[in-house]
Amino acid sequence: MKNQKTWVAVILLGTVAVNAGAYLLVRSRRAAQPEPAPVATRPAAPTPSVAPPPAAPPASEDANAGLARALRASGLAALEDRDYSRAVEQFTEALKLRPDDKDSDLTRLLGIAMDLRSRDQGRGPQTAPAREPVPSRTPPRTRAAKLAAARAAREQQAAQAAPQEEARGGLLLVTSTPPGLVVMVDGKALDLTPARLPVSAGTHRVVLAQGERRLYEETVDVDADAVRSLNRDLSAELTPAAQKPAVVAAVPASPPATSVVPAAAPRTEEPTTPPEPSVAKAAVAQRGDLEVTSPGLYGEVWINGRPYGFPPISAQALPSGPARVEVRVNGEVKRRMTVEVEPGRSKSVRVK
Incomplete structure (x- = not known):
């Protein structure tokens, strides 16, 4: 009887253990299975993507451009003074301010300045002329010695x-x-700006051209063993002029032919209006030239906020009326004056 009760208890405990193991196994499998995807509902209308407004260029870029231009002018002045080490420093600083400016010629100018500096250093100090040997009192006796x-x-x-x-x-x-x-120097095309050209000492005719179009001409004097700098701003000459649209006159249709010939009516001549003058000629007539010299102060000449190079300079096709003339040294305004530009005339200005 006792053994029978023991077996019944063992069977009950085994059944409970089997059921518990099966429950745990089913629960673990359900937990491992991924949850079913929710039922798709009506998609909402996509919201249009709004592009962020373009970031405004920092104000420091304009300041860097102005400072780089001043350093470039200072470097050109140093080249004119044959201070090639200073020219290399100025062009290097300008390149640091405008490293991504592809249209700038600072890289070429820096190479020219470094070439001139190495050329100047290669000469070295001039050695004293060798003394002539003192002739010996006794002339050579043998023919080989003679x-x-x-x-x-x-x-x-x-x-x-x-x-x-x-x-x-x-x-x-x-x-x-x-x-x-x-x-072009003396009628021969030699290089593109910026250009470093070895020429003979004397007077040369320099022409700046774009294709077959001559934009600027000047006669320069180059001294022996010296550097002559010529810098011109020709942006206005390269700006294309706006063309007026051509007016096509409408041709009236011919009337249909009829069997009855109408009487010829007397023709009344309409008054013809005189042709309008060319806009280009009128614009040229309203412009004048300025010849600027500055014997007492050497700096870059600016007219109406635009650089024109180092004096003496010839500013052509300026708008008639008051013009603001400045002389800047290393970017700093040293002289300022207002000159009246007369239409169709060339006026000489002397900066004191």
Whole structure:
């Protein structure tokens, strides 16, 4: 009887254990299965994406552009003064301010300044001329000694005459705004701006052109072993003029032919209006030129807020009326004056 009760208890406990294990197994499988996706409802209308407004350029860019232009002008002045180390410093600082400016010619100007500096340093200090040997009192007795003495004398004379016979020329540095214009010297196209051109000492005719169109001409004097700088802003000459639309006159249709010939009515001549003058000629007639010199102060000449290079300069096709003339040294205004531009005339201005 006792054994029977024990077996019944064992069977009950086994049944409870099996049921508990099956429950835990089913629960773990349900937890591992992913939840069913919710029933799709009506999609909401997509909200239009609003592009963020473009960020305004920082105000520091304009300040950097002005400072870079001032450093460029200072570097050109240093090239004119043959201070090539300072020119390299000014162009380097300008490049740091405008590293992403693809239209700038600062990289080419920096290379020219470094080339001039290395050329100037390569010359080194001039050595004193060698003293002529004192002729010995006793002339050479043998023929070989006489030939050796004559050869040495000829070599010494040739060495002394070589520096004197060497042609001494100068350098012509031509820059423009915008860069990339053709530089013609004495009728020959040599390079594109900015250009460093070795030329002979004397007077040369320099022309800045774009294709077959000549934009600027000037006669410059280049001294021996000197650098002559020529910088011109030709943005106004390169701006295309607005063309007037052509007016097409409407041709009236011919009347249909009829069998009855009407009487010829007397024709009344309509008064013809005189043709209007060309807009271009009228605009040219309202402009004048300024010739600016500054013997007492060397700096870049600005007219109406635009650089025109170093004096003496010739500013052509300026609007008639008062013009603001400034002389800037390293970007700082040293002289300021107002000049009246007369239409169709060239006026000389002397900055004191």
